[in-house]
Amino acid sequence: MKYAIEVRGLKKSFGEVHALDGVDLAAAPGTVLGVLGPNGAGKTTAVRVMSTLTKPDAGTARVLGLDVAKEAAQVRQRIGLTGQYAGLDPNLSGEQNLVLVARLLGASRRQAKTRANELLERFDLAHAATRAASRYSGGMRRRLDLAASIVRRPEVLFLDEPTTGLDPKSRNGLWEVVRELVAAGTTVLLTTQYLEEADQLADSIAVIDTGRVIASGSPAQLKRAVGxxxxxxxxxxxxxxxxxxxxxxxxxxxxxxxxxxxxxxxxxxxxxxxxxxxxxxxxxxxxxxxxxPTLDEVFLQLTGHRTRNDEPVKEMAA
Ligand SMILES: Nc1ncnc2c1ncn2[C@@H]1O[C@H](COP(=O)(O)OP(=O)(O)OP(=O)(O)O)[C@@H](O)[C@H]1O
Ligand SMILES: [Mg+2]
CATH class of the missing domain: 3.30.70.260 (ACT domain)
Structure with a gap:
C-alpha cells in the first residue's frame, strides 16, 4: 500500500457553497499530513468525508486501501477521529467514558480500567477522573476527546484542530502523543490553524482555500516555493x-x-x-x-489571510 490516505477529485457542496471543489490528498503510511487553510476552506468537510461521516458528491477517498463510501464499516474499525465529541457522554465521568470506549473495543473490564487510567494520566486528567465530562473545561474536554480516540492505537488518526484552545503545556503533550503514535506506525492527518504545529509535526502539508488545494509539499518545500x-x-x-x-x-x-x-x-x-x-x-x-520565511509568511502569501484567530473551543454536543 503506497498511501494510507488517498483522496482524488473530492467534491462536496452544501447548496451554493462548494465546500470541496476537487481536492486531492495523499499520505504515506506512518507519516503526518498537515491540512492548513483559513476558516471555511473545507478542512472539516474533508475530514468528515475521509472518516465516513459525510458522503462526497464526487471523487474518491481511500483509507488503508478501503473506499470510505463503499466500505465505511471497515474503515471505522481502523481509524480514530477527534474534533466531533460524538463519542463522549457528558453525563459519564472521564474515566467512565474511556472505560466504555475500551469495553466497546473488546477489552476486559480490568484491561479497560488500566488503559483508561493510563490515558487520564497521559492527558493530565487523573485529578478529574471521576468528574462528569459535562463539568470539564473546554480544554479538558478536548483532551478527553483525544484520549478516547486513541484508546486503541488507530492505524489512521484524523485530528481536526486538535490543539485549538489548548494551553501550551497541553499542546506540547499532544505533539508528543502524536509523535509516539507515528513512531508506532499510525498515519495522522491533522488540520490546524497553528502553522508552528504543522511545521513541528507534518511530513507534508496541503494548503486548502475555498475547497481546493492551492499548494502542497514538505514544510521546507513550501517555504522555498513561496520563494x-x-x-x-x-x-x-x-x-x-x-x-x-x-x-x-x-x-x-x-x-x-x-x-x-x-x-x-x-x-x-x-x-x-x-x-x-x-x-x-x-x-x-x-x-x-x-x-x-516562516510558515506563517508562506501561508499569508498563498492565501492572503493570516490563520491565527484563536477561536473559542467548540462545545461538546450534549
Ligand atoms: N452542513 C453544512 N451545511 C451547509 N454548509 C456547510 C456545512 N458544512 C460546511 N459548510 C460550509 O462549507 C464550507 C467549508 O466548511 P468547513 O467546515 O469544511 O471549513 P473549515 O476549513 O473546517 O473551516 P474552520 O477553519 O472554520 O473550521 C463553509 O463555507 C461552510 O459554511
Ligand atoms: Mg473546521
Missing part, C-alpha cells in the same frame, strides 16, 4: 518603523510588525539595496538579518 527570504530590520527607535516602511514602499513589500520591519526579498542583491537606502536615510538599526 526568497525575508530581511528583518530593527530600528533603534520604534517610531522609525513606519518611516522605514514608507522609505521602502515604492520598491518593496515592506511591513511593520511590532516595531520591526519585515521585507520579503528575492535575492541578496535586494538586501544590499535595502541596506544602502536605509543607510542613506540615516536610520539607525539595532539589528538586521536575513531569514527563511
Amino acid at each position: 526568497g527570504r525575508v530581511l528583518r530590520l530593527s530600528p533603534a527607535r520604534p517610531e522609525a518603523a513606519p518611516q522605514l516602511v514608507q522609505l521602502l514602499a515604492a520598491d518593496f513589500d515592506a511591513r511593520n510588525e511590532d516595531g520591526a520591519v519585515i521585507v520579503p526579498i528575492a535575492h541578496t542583491g535586494e538586501a544590499q539595496a535595502v541596506m544602502a537606502r536605509v543607510g542613506r536615510a540615516g536610520i539607525d538599526l539595532t539589528a538586521f538579518g536575513l531569514h527563511e
